[in-house]
Amino acid sequence: MRTAVVVFPGSNCDRDLAVAFARATGRPPAMLWHKDTELPPGLDLIGLPGGFSFGDYLRCGAIAAHAPICRAVADFARAGGHVLGVCNGFQVLTETGLLPGALIRNANLRFVCRPVGLRVETATSAFTQGYARGQAITLPIAHHDGNYVADPATIDRLRDTDRIAFTYLDNPNGSAGNIAGILSENRRVLGMMPHPERAADPALGPGDGTPLFAGLATALANA
């Protein structure tokens, strides 16, 4: 299984994501720079990391979404590749249109940095098959703009098609429907504000992010 992590100017979770990918798959990911225009051959999974790409200028993720590498990532996703966007990566995915909705300033206007309780809403995806549906887990969040918004019809569609991956148990940012993470229509693109890669290192204790990476490795091992 081959993975890659995209690095934008201002990314700051790229190494954590790379370590999590490497631990789960047994081989280090390719690190892709935002100016790259082509992906290495044979990729199964691309990670878009957290951080503050391009200083969050204009809108979080907006400038990164138009970086050359993102055209290749979008082509990869449309061809059925798996893409994981965490935090700023989730914002980039909505700005590219690979996921619906948008992420705006937290309703309480605060940067929230703490572990939060989540409910796994679906186990039917490569990303969430390592969990049980309805399982309560804890992952850290660290964001100022994690307030998920979409029109009611989009929220209903996400719910009706089992595309809400995670919800907050105690909504920290005002997100519609308590949404913390959503899947694309083909269930191969996941965007989430919580950081599984910050809860997947054995040195930090048994982390609830580990099943996400282990599940991905299992699902894509023979891909």
Added chain:
Amino acid sequence: MKARVTVMLKEDVLDPQGGAIAEALARQGFHGVGSVRQGKVIELDLAEADAMAAEAAAIRMCEALLANPVIEDYEVEIVAGP
């Protein structure tokens, strides 16, 4: 040609920053302020010499990058002639 682009959150999108400004104004004794909305202004210095062409170019930029149509509305104003 100069264009001024105003980008605002759509009316039906909650604007927490605008809400905070409204509260701060009330605390300072400015009563009678209804709702407050915060947006951003982007000034573009455009190569187009023709106002219509400049406006069309600015609109294309809004659609492509400057505004996110999921959450934002935009207005383009041509502010300086040749």
